[in-house]
Amino acid sequence: MVSNISPGDTAWLLTATALVMLMTPGLGLFYGGMVRKKNVLSMIALSFIAYAIVSIQWVVYGFSLAFGKDVHGFVGNLCYFLLPNFYNKIWPGTHIPALVYVAFQLVFAAITLAIITSACAERIKLSAFIVFGLLWTTFVYDPLAHWIWGGGWTASLGALDFAGGTVVHISSGFGALALALVIGKRSGFGEYDMEPHNIPMTLLGTALLWFGWFGFNAGSAVAANASAANAFIVTNTAAATAGLSWMFASWIKEGKPGSLGFASGAVAGLVAITPAAGYVGIPGAIAIGAVVGVLCYGMMLFRISRGLDESLDAWAVHGMGGLWGAIATGIFATKAVSDYSGLIYGNVHQFVVQIIAALAAVAYAFIVTLILAKIVDAVIGLRVSEEEEYVGLDISQHGETAYA
Amino acid sequence: MVSNISPGDTAWLLTATALVMLMTPGLGLFYGGMVRKKNVLSMIALSFIAYAIVSIQWVVYGFSLAFGKDVHGFVGNLCYFLLPNFYNKIWPGTHIPALVYVAFQLVFAAITLAIITSACAERIKLSAFIVFGLLWTTFVYDPLAHWIWGGGWTASLGALDFAGGTVVHISSGFGALALALVIGKRSGFGEYDMEPHNIPMTLLGTALLWFGWFGFNAGSAVAANASAANAFIVTNTAAATAGLSWMFASWIKEGKPGSLGFASGAVAGLVAITPAAGYVGIPGAIAIGAVVGVLCYGMMLFRISRGLDESLDAWAVHGMGGLWGAIATGIFATKAVSDYSGLIYGNVHQFVVQIIAALAAVAYAFIVTLILAKIVDAVIGLRVSEEEEYVGLDISQHGETAYA
């Protein structure tokens, strides 16, 4: 059986998996630079801990829930509990060892949980996050991954999601929105400024995210082929376009273009191209990127104007960017790069299917996250005490000071 | 047609492209650590923005100018405008999808523009850089890339440039020299010290550059083969040798070896081996590295002694290191690793051709950059105002403060 492994495909997927792995600490740095000095370790640690929790959950039962035998189109069963006899398995429909596929999917699940920490930045109790995180990846991520990639109902419907627009970004973005509503604002939010303490750290995080995203999107071809090549280049195009688009939008509106604006825009572009990367060409990527930069910038301003402390904009960037990306896939998909076409080629059906799948993910992620957050809050309390928040989570949750 | 893709070659080139992409923000950090605290965001942002501009320009028409149908040996035509029907194309002479080749070449074009920001560090107006950058990549980089890699006149002459010694390093290094002359010194240059504000950031940048350079040089084999292997190991050898060579030179001259000296030397080594990586063996790499460390250190001292504010030494390191590398290729090329041989094996011809091609690149890059810089300066002004320079570009150009 092992004779069917393609070393080339395997090489690329091993690499892609490593690249995506790096995104999670990259996200920790991206977020960590944006919080106050007293919470930077907490912020980075949350990403690492999210990664670690999911790493174990996934090989034990998470992969099985997502990719196990389908149960009513909703979730997988436990047939892959602890990955029995996976060593000699090739993953069906691919030419790579099943364990590479498991690892590749693992790093997606991990970063999704990490993205959500935006919502509880600078105020969550570490113990509560660990419990919440385990519940969230199990009850939100795993089913959503099953729906589209594990043979669930949205897959049957014909929805497209190349690398996780709904699964990763809508789920974490709208999950973050729900979590922010339950946990409440940071004390002092809206009263005084909470300036990012280290923007170069955020820019470094941006670099690692962009770098890793090539693994994320081009790896999702699950082969080293033309589809991977296309995903690679449109990913870059959309990121560059969206970075400039957010930058120019803020230049016009605020008179100066922040480097953080460029960085946020680039991430928004990476988010939006994620579901589309295997289905659109360069022109589609430029359109997707140009729109998402302005859109997410506007959504961030809207969030702030509403006094909503979804602190690091997972909702505005990942949630709304992911939503746009999912819909845009149904608009710009072209037969020039795959078997699918979108609205601009007259395929209304695909467009409608994309909207249904995206809205279902929005609703599911938001509602289930809300419930899980409420439960954890009721049982062990999501938030640290006022004093702990004041001295900062680094000291109060970790007993450490970031910089001496 | 797609049947001829080699997944192994494609896997390596996808990886190599991602590695080279990381070099541009890596360079941003390398440079960013060397400027004053008030300009670090500007410095990193310039790299990101250079990357973004070129990313879009390249897929729209830049690739075509470089690799389109030859026009008088000087530049390509616009036949590849927006990369028509590239999805199913394999790049001629390789076994990888054309889109991977485009992406691989893209990241070279991007970093080249980023290197040049050395010359205008801490004083350029962001809007002017955007305009200048677009012009520069179009009128300097694209033709130079065509000359040697797109079937232009230096290629016809038989010049060798494995991974961009002339195209990337001579062009950006001598371009930086011209730009520095036009934009003028930083206010206070020569009067008081402008110490690097964060050397660990520069060392991190060095690490990312070194790491990414394996993609740069070994990726330039455009295959996962023995030539890539050779490029990989000689790259490492030259970098290590040059890092130690600069370090020892400054140890002897200044009494202490700076970590920045090691870092600068390593980059100089990477630069110098770039054109040679596919043509020289280990002994050649050691010679190239040992010479370039001392040479570029001397060039830096010379530049300072002349009161020239080419601020972060793109000229001394990339320009002169690239020049040496181009010539050294004609000296140390050996039949043991390719079909070419150099001066030490009696091939005077190759040596002369290398010098011609290198000097042509020097002249072209210097003169055209000078003209472009003068034009931009005349039309919109290259420099910020004195006050803006004093408060720093982070605040004046981006409205941000790096560290809170």
Next chain:
Amino acid sequence: MVSNISPGDTAWLLTATALVMLMTPGLGLFYGGMVRKKNVLSMIALSFIAYAIVSIQWVVYGFSLAFGKDVHGFVGNLCYFLLPNFYNKIWPGTHIPALVYVAFQLVFAAITLAIITSACAERIKLSAFIVFGLLWTTFVYDPLAHWIWGGGWTASLGALDFAGGTVVHISSGFGALALALVIGKRSGFGEYDMEPHNIPMTLLGTALLWFGWFGFNAGSAVAANASAANAFIVTNTAAATAGLSWMFASWIKEGKPGSLGFASGAVAGLVAITPAAGYVGIPGAIAIGAVVGVLCYGMMLFRISRGLDESLDAWAVHGMGGLWGAIATGIFATKAVSDYSGLIYGNVHQFVVQIIAALAAVAYAFIVTLILAKIVDAVIGLRVSEEEEYVGLDISQHGETAYA
């Protein structure tokens, strides 16, 4: 001959080599964040310099000592001095160019020397380190690499070491112990706190180490196959488990879980799975990780309680983690993933062989390091003067200040 190269395997090994290369500066950052502000450049520079020294030594004669023709099972001869005619060679038993194999092994040798700098942090004389480093890699690393991978006596014995538990981690860990004993405590150690000056830097280092370790372990399959896949995923599993294990252990003991604890635990997990990665499955990885987190945490506490200034815990984490990993390979090896089985499947022989090979490495590394350190100390002095130590090595050894 070159016809037998597998582009897929080669692509993966080129990538893996680059990943492992990044670990050395990653380690520099990991260590650099833990020292005081006045020594951070020194700490990072030591890693870079270790890398550079070994880079040259290895291609000149180090590779030959390790992989040359066997001399009495102890060391290789000099038949591969300067890698004669390696360009067209395929490394025996693999499908990759010999130069890739050389490069892959090079990066292992380099990081091993870098790990040992833990023992002399904040007090070693740069010149002494250069001399010591060259001796150490020649007399400790090269023979140990030969024993197990170059056809030496432990290989003949049947010992297993997939990716360097003995060669890399035991050797550097116990070498660090010996070096710490010779060089002595930092002045002020035990009298006042020496807090890490930049924990985010250490966390960034952790991220790069984890990322690079996929190349380290999955690259050690020397192919893009199922064994690489297995190594990849068990590496991740052990790291995640050990990170959490150390974190919970310190949470229980100290009342708060430090982010540094998570990071150290993760590294300990990576260390411990290194020799086992090609021989154990997921359950074994979880067991190895869970134990090593608690074990190394305990060893660190023990070291501190003994007033031993092996400053950054190479011994506790790499030495003891590597020892446990070597033994655990003999416990958890399973026929499900290779041809070998361990104690839990009744194979007492393998277990005993592992212990013999590990203890031999412990003894050899400790004793030879002790001797080398004593010689260097006697001849040129290992330590800086008291004043130099007080003002910090950045100023006294490099003439630089890290942050302005």
Next chain:
Amino acid sequence: MKKVEAIIRPEKLEDVKKALEEKGIVAMTITEVRGRGEQKGIKLQFRGRTMDVDLLPKVKIEIVVEDSRVDTVIKTIADSARTGRFGDGKIFVIPVEKSVRVRTGEVET
């Protein structure tokens, strides 16, 4: 002339600056400091233990003014920096004998 030295919560700096500007007090020097008052910082509980978190970050504002404006400065700072909780800070008044403007060399006493 006096130097008014106020040690306040960092997050109150903007409010204090604004309040002072309204009173026409613009010139000032700011230093980042750490400090604790008589309560020894903040007490955190964990797993049955108590930990004092002392030396919390504070901001020191220094303003040199003529004697007549000292009370305005003090009152303005105190009012705008107050939250009513421990840690709000302290203001000290220190005599200044002479003041020189570097740009012009002018001396004030």
Next chain:
Amino acid sequence: MKKVEAIIRPEKLEDVKKALEEKGIVAMTITEVRGRGEQKGIKLQFRGRTMDVDLLPKVKIEIVVEDSRVDTVIKTIADSARTGRFGDGKIFVIPVEKSVRVRTGEVET
């Protein structure tokens, strides 16, 4: 009231804090500074040259106390900060005319 301003070695801060606490002196403000004394820092030799490393990192402790406790504070700091080598630091006493507690507005003179 006086302000005692002590400039000490950073590594001695914990010892000084502990010693002061034992005397009941808790409140203080800490600033990171750099400084040199009359010796112009530390001299390093290399390759036959000499280099002055001046402006070494120091910590400044500021403590405002009633006049009666000034001597205790000085003595406690001096004793606990001393190593006997150059660079141990200096203590200055500066008059304070007034002190205000921001939280309550209380004035002490």
Next chain:
Amino acid sequence: MKKVEAIIRPEKLEDVKKALEEKGIVAMTITEVRGRGEQKGIKLQFRGRTMDVDLLPKVKIEIVVEDSRVDTVIKTIADSARTGRFGDGKIFVIPVEKSVRVRTGEVET
């Protein structure tokens, strides 16, 4: 004894140090601060708007000297720190009642 407290441009520190050394003044303490003078910092124009960039980085030099040398210190600093543009800085003189050398315990008044 007096404490001379000078707030100057960071880029002038080296010049000031050198000038003081020539006068035999070596001992000093340096603090990184931010500040603004009466001009409220620097005004930048962009897209028709004006933005005050205040609280620019400055360096504070503190030097304690006998009364007789105060004027020399002031003059030396003022001369060497001057550029003639806004933002050059201020020098304040504050009384010091006592000074103690930690290393020896010596007291000076």
